[in-house]
Structures are given as C-alpha cells and as structure tokens.
Amino acid sequence: MLDMITVESLTKKYGRGMTAVDDVSFTAATGRVTGFLGPNGAGKSTTMRIIVGLTPATSGTVMVDGRRFTDLPNPGTEVGVLLDASAQHAGRTGREILTLAQRTMGLPRSRVQEMLDLVSLTSHEADRRVRDYSLGMRQRLGIGTALLGDPDVLILDEPANGLDPAGIRWMRDLLRGFADQGGTVLLSSHLLHEIEVVADDLVVIGNGRIVAQGTKSDLLAAAGTIVRARDAAALAQAMESAGLTFSGHADGSVRTEASPDRVGEIALAAHVVLTELRAAEGAGLEEMFLELTADTQREGAAA
Amino acid sequence: MTTTVLTPSTPATSQPDAVVGRTRRPQPRIPLTRIIGVELRKMFNTRSGFWLMASLVITNVLATAAIIVFAPDDQLTFDNFAAAIGAPMTVILPMIGILAVTSEWSQRSGLTTFTLVPHRGRVLRAKFLAATTVGVVSMFVALVVGVLGTLLGSAVAGVDPVWNVSAAHFALIVLGSVLGMLFGFMLGLVIRNSAGAIVTYFVYTLVLPPLLGLLAANQRWFADVQPWVDYSYAQRPLFEGTLTSQQWQHLAASGVLWFLLPMAVGLFVVRRAEVK
Incomplete structure (x- = not known):
C-alpha cells in the first residue's frame, strides 16, 4: 500500500x-x-x-x-x-x-x-x-x-x-x-x-x-460515550475535575472519548444522577460527523 | 475549549498486500500541436461557435451580393468588394478571439481544460495560435469570395473586372484584421467574461474613437501625440494599403500600450488566478 x-x-x-x-x-x-x-x-x-x-x-x-x-x-x-x-x-x-x-x-x-x-x-x-x-x-x-x-x-x-x-x-x-x-x-x-x-x-x-x-473502523471504534444527567452542570464539573475532554450538546447530552465504564464511575463518585449512559459505538458515522462538524462550526461560541 | 479532538491516526498498515500498483508506462508530454488542434475544434463544436464561424462566410456572401445589386457599374471594383467584406470581418473576428478565451471561464469548461493541461500558459498559447490561424484563413476565404464577387459583378454588369488591390495591400488588410482579432483575444484574457469583454470591445471601437477625435480637435497637444497612443487610429492606414515608416512606429508604440502591456498583465493574472 x-x-x-x-x-x-x-x-x-x-x-x-x-x-x-x-x-x-x-x-x-x-x-x-x-x-x-x-x-x-x-x-x-x-x-x-x-x-x-x-x-x-x-x-x-x-x-x-x-x-x-x-x-x-x-x-x-x-x-x-x-x-x-x-x-x-x-x-x-x-x-x-x-x-x-x-x-x-x-x-x-x-x-x-x-x-x-x-x-x-x-x-x-x-x-x-x-x-x-x-x-x-x-x-x-x-x-x-x-x-x-x-x-x-x-x-x-x-x-x-x-x-x-x-x-x-x-x-x-x-x-x-x-x-x-x-x-x-x-x-x-x-x-x-x-x-x-x-x-x-x-x-x-x-x-x-x-x-x-483514520481508517473507517478506527474512527467508528473511537466513538466514545454518550452520557446525560439530570444535573448537567454537576456532571460537567465532575468530568472536568476527572480530566476528561468532552463536548456538550443542545439536547443536554454530553459526548466524551472515555469509556462508559469510566464515566459511570465518575458520576457515581460525584453523586450525579445519570439518565442515560451508553457507548456511542455503532451510532454511525453520521452522528460523529455531525457532531464533529457542529463543534467546529460553533467554535468560539461553545467553548 | 472542550471540543472533542480525535487524534489523527494513520491508516492501519494491516491491509491485504494482494493490492499491487499497476505499472505505469512513461508518458510523453502533450505536444503543443495537439492542444492547438483541440482548441481549434472547440471554436467550431458548439452551436454558437459554429454559427459564428458560418457567419463569417455568410456575411462575406451577403456583402458581395449587396455590392453587385446596389453599386453602380463603375464601382464594381475589387477594393469595394474587399471593403464591404472587411467590415463585418472586423466585428466578427474579434468576437471569435474573445470567446476563444472567455468561454473557459463563462462556461466553466476551464475546470477540465486546465486539469488535463495544467499549464495555463501553454493552453493560452495554443488558443492564441488557433485564433490567429482562424483569422488568417478566414481572410483568405474572404479573398476568394471577393474575387468571385468581382468576377460575377463585372460579368453581370458587362464591364472588365478591376483588380485594384495589390498583394501587399491584401497582406496589410490581413494584418489589420488579425490585430483586431487579437485585441479581442487580449480583452478576453484580461476580463475573462464573455459579456464584459464584448461590451468593452464595442466601447473601445465605437465610443472611444470619436471621444479621442474630439479631444484631438480641441487640444493641440493631444493631436500631436494621438497617432502614438491611439491604437485604432494607428491601425487605420493598414486598411488603406500603405504605411510610412513613421506610421509603422505609431502602430508599434500604440500596440505596446493597448495590446502588449494589457496582454502581459492578463497573462500574469490568469496564470495565478483560481479556476472555479
């Protein structure tokens, strides 16, 4: 090749x-x-x-x-x-x-x-x-x-x-x-x-x-975790202090590269009630693509 | 910033190694003659291009017929036929020159042209030579029509044909017509938009000369320099058949100003501009 x-x-x-x-x-x-x-x-x-x-x-x-x-x-x-x-x-x-x-x-x-x-x-x-x-x-x-x-x-x-x-x-x-x-x-x-x-x-x-x-399979595997909490601010704070990089979305969900396992632990330790926690894997390229490009399009405003 | 950043990972190297790149035979560079041939073909292979070319012949014939029908017998001379035929030629040839360049931009076919030959200078050189070829050949077509018209006209009127245009004069007329065409080519190159270039051409040929004439009539200083700086003024003697050495100098000086300089600027810009 x-x-x-x-x-x-x-x-x-x-x-x-x-x-x-x-x-x-x-x-x-x-x-x-x-x-x-x-x-x-x-x-x-x-x-x-x-x-x-x-x-x-x-x-x-x-x-x-x-x-x-x-x-x-x-x-x-x-x-x-x-x-x-x-x-x-x-x-x-x-x-x-x-x-x-x-x-x-x-x-x-x-x-x-x-x-x-x-x-x-x-x-x-x-x-x-x-x-x-x-x-x-x-x-x-x-x-x-x-x-x-x-x-x-x-x-x-x-x-x-x-x-x-x-x-x-x-x-x-x-x-x-x-x-x-x-x-x-x-x-x-x-x-x-x-x-x-x-x-x-x-x-x-x-x-x-x-x-x-990267390769299509790499990118799909790297899709990470989607998490949603009742108290979004508390979740954000907990993830930030744990040193995770993540991105918030208008619908209240948060995406991170960390595994669902790790995110669950952090939420538990911080006593944050999760309403959704799942692997973003298999969510399809479209979601990843839309999120990635949405991030760059809103750059500055979102950060 | 909290945006997700996926670290760029290099494509995996664990790909099937059954994929074998195809062997590539060495290629010769595309010769200029081939590009000229393609550019000539492009001038004919659209409906508008075809009719523009056809109109050269049609107007030749119409102008000749008009002379035969309307001119008094003693005016059925070759120079009158040549003048009648030459008038539409000086309008149509520059249009051909303009469209040879602008269609690549106005019709956006340049995307393909400049990708197949990624050297704009070569493509434009080919277009220049193709346009010049069309200009010279069409002048000889006009010559033939003019000769036939003179023969036919004098035969109909029962007078002897009058051949009062010398070969040298004809050569000057060809030069004048081709210079007019190349002026259109230059405008196409500088403006790169069909409508804009055509309008500019008519402003230059129809609006500018009377204004400059007015200026020359009223300002002595301009009357003295006009032959040196007015390109169309300097071209006029070409159609009359004789030029003094000073008139040649006028032509050269005004040609540098109105043709070579803008052409150089146009080439410079086009070779760097984006093709979209």
Whole structure:
C-alpha cells in the first residue's frame, strides 16, 4: 500500500483573513477509497482544486505519485478528475466533450464510445447538448471523462450528487472495483451513508481544518460515550475535575472519548444522577460527523 | 475549549498486500500541436461557435451580393468588394478571439481544460495560435469570395473586372484584421467574461474613437501625440494599403500600450488566478 496522494500542511488564505483550508495534511493510499467528508464550505472543494493545480495554495505541498500534479506529462492518463459535473460548455454534446478530452490526452477514438458504454449513456443521449442533461447524466459524463485516460488515481468531488439510487449503487461498485484493482480513490461527499459504505479511510474536515482522520473502523471504534444527567452542570464539573475532554450538546447530552465504564464511575463518585449512559459505538458515522462538524462550526461560541 | 479532538491516526498498515500498483508506462508530454488542434475544434463544436464561424462566410456572401445589386457599374471594383467584406470581418473576428478565451471561464469548461493541461500558459498559447490561424484563413476565404464577387459583378454588369488591390495591400488588410482579432483575444484574457469583454470591445471601437477625435480637435497637444497612443487610429492606414515608416512606429508604440502591456498583465493574472 503506497501513499499515492500526499497532502502536507496545506493552507489557503483569501483576503480579509478568511482561511478556507487550514494546515490540512492527509494521504490517500493505493487500493483504498479515501472519503473526504465535510459540510458545505468546509474546504473540501478548495483542497481538491489545489491538488490538481486549479487553485494556488498559500503554503503547503501536494504530491501525486511523488510528483507535483503540474509536473505530470499527461495528467489525464494518470489522474482522473471530476470536480464539478456542471462545469462544461452547455452547447457541446456529451460525445464532443469526451472527444475533446480524448484528443487532448492523445487516446484512440474508440475510448469515447467505450466510456459512453461504461457510464450507460445511450448514443441518443451522447449526441444531445449538455444543457439538456440532468445532473445525474452530467455526473455520468464527468465520471466517463475522469476514467477516459485509464488513470491510477481518481479525484472526485461529490460525484454521487444527482444520481438516482441505482446510479449511486453503480458508482459505489465502480469505485470499489477501481480501488480493488490497485487504484487510488479520493472522494468527497456530504452524503455520509454513501461514504460510510464505500470508503476505507476517512478524512473529516470542518471549517478548513481536519477534525478526524483514520481508517473507517478506527474512527467508528473511537466513538466514545454518550452520557446525560439530570444535573448537567454537576456532571460537567465532575468530568472536568476527572480530566476528561468532552463536548456538550443542545439536547443536554454530553459526548466524551472515555469509556462508559469510566464515566459511570465518575458520576457515581460525584453523586450525579445519570439518565442515560451508553457507548456511542455503532451510532454511525453520521452522528460523529455531525457532531464533529457542529463543534467546529460553533467554535468560539461553545467553548 | 472542550471540543472533542480525535487524534489523527494513520491508516492501519494491516491491509491485504494482494493490492499491487499497476505499472505505469512513461508518458510523453502533450505536444503543443495537439492542444492547438483541440482548441481549434472547440471554436467550431458548439452551436454558437459554429454559427459564428458560418457567419463569417455568410456575411462575406451577403456583402458581395449587396455590392453587385446596389453599386453602380463603375464601382464594381475589387477594393469595394474587399471593403464591404472587411467590415463585418472586423466585428466578427474579434468576437471569435474573445470567446476563444472567455468561454473557459463563462462556461466553466476551464475546470477540465486546465486539469488535463495544467499549464495555463501553454493552453493560452495554443488558443492564441488557433485564433490567429482562424483569422488568417478566414481572410483568405474572404479573398476568394471577393474575387468571385468581382468576377460575377463585372460579368453581370458587362464591364472588365478591376483588380485594384495589390498583394501587399491584401497582406496589410490581413494584418489589420488579425490585430483586431487579437485585441479581442487580449480583452478576453484580461476580463475573462464573455459579456464584459464584448461590451468593452464595442466601447473601445465605437465610443472611444470619436471621444479621442474630439479631444484631438480641441487640444493641440493631444493631436500631436494621438497617432502614438491611439491604437485604432494607428491601425487605420493598414486598411488603406500603405504605411510610412513613421506610421509603422505609431502602430508599434500604440500596440505596446493597448495590446502588449494589457496582454502581459492578463497573462500574469490568469496564470495565478483560481479556476472555479
């Protein structure tokens, strides 16, 4: 397993002190699907644009297979990229868009039809102009463009957007198969269930900062404990004096990394009546994701 | 701060080692000629692009037909055909130049273009050469239409065809038309928005010259410097067929001011700007 995409201390600052990407480091490995999770505006798309050289970074480096993306002699044949399926000239047909990419990369013409077949666009659809495409059809076309050069790496920003359930299933199988053959997939989404099903590794980003990363199983195991008390203030005080890190929630529940065992002991010692105490394990990635990102979004106000 | 922070754990290394990276054959760099070919294709392969190109030929034919129908017999000379054909060309060619650049931003296809070729300078060089090629070729198409028009017109009127445009004059007209087109290209590069660039072009060609003319008529000092700083003023002699060496200098000086400098600024900005 090799690190195919290496992002190191990536920072992107805009004017007026806005930091879109803040010291982001992660890797995406061969044979793995790396899910890049975060709410809208978290910095996912900016990070991906920096990786492929569309946006200059303020600082930090990105390597793809040990080289900068701009140093790849024919990038489309090594890295398949889909950043925004709607970013196409609306007046071109789907077939024509694939043909332009095929010619740029210097591939045989037959690849265009192969890709149309692969992404299930009929001849009739391929000859229509993209302005008449549904979002799902644009995504299929975008996937076709990304796969056209038979790359080793796929970088896809929200590729499941606009796909119907069958399309999502198709995409999942396609990405799984791609990774199983030794490919590297970096996939962003806010569709948590999609990512949860297909990703091996996760990078969770909120407010431009990475809030969690690791293998999916590690992250699920590290979910910790959810606890609720009749006297929330007393519980907070007890946990604080015990040295636990925790986060409170609007619904009155408290989440901590400590085990339920440990939290129960602390509550008992402090004579705090608990109304709920359970392992957050299995609560699903969604809860973790929502909490992590909610924390960073409320940062400052909550702390 | 009491936010939960999961320590970043590196991905587990206990993965199946059956995964083998695929071997990668060494790739040659994408040649510029291939990018030029793709950029040429892009100028034709949309409906608007196709009709813009087609309108070059259509307006040529219409202008020629108008001369044959409306001009008195002694005006059926080649230079009149050339002038009639040249007028729409000087409007349409700059539009083609503008759209060659701005469509990547206005239609956002630049996301794909600049990812497949992550060197904007190369893409823009290819676009520049493709636009120049279209400009020169379309001038020769216009030449053919003009020749046919002159032959047909004189045959209909029963007079001898008058060939009063020399090859050197034609070359100057081609140069003038291509310079106009490249001015559009420059505007596209600097403004990177189709509507904005087209409006700016018309302000430059329709609004600015009378204002500068007015200034020159009323201010002696400006009348003296105008040939040096007014690019469209300096281009006019190209279409008349002869330039003195001083007029060439006027063209060069105003061209640096109105074309090369903004082009350099545009290139500088585009190569660093974000593509969204």
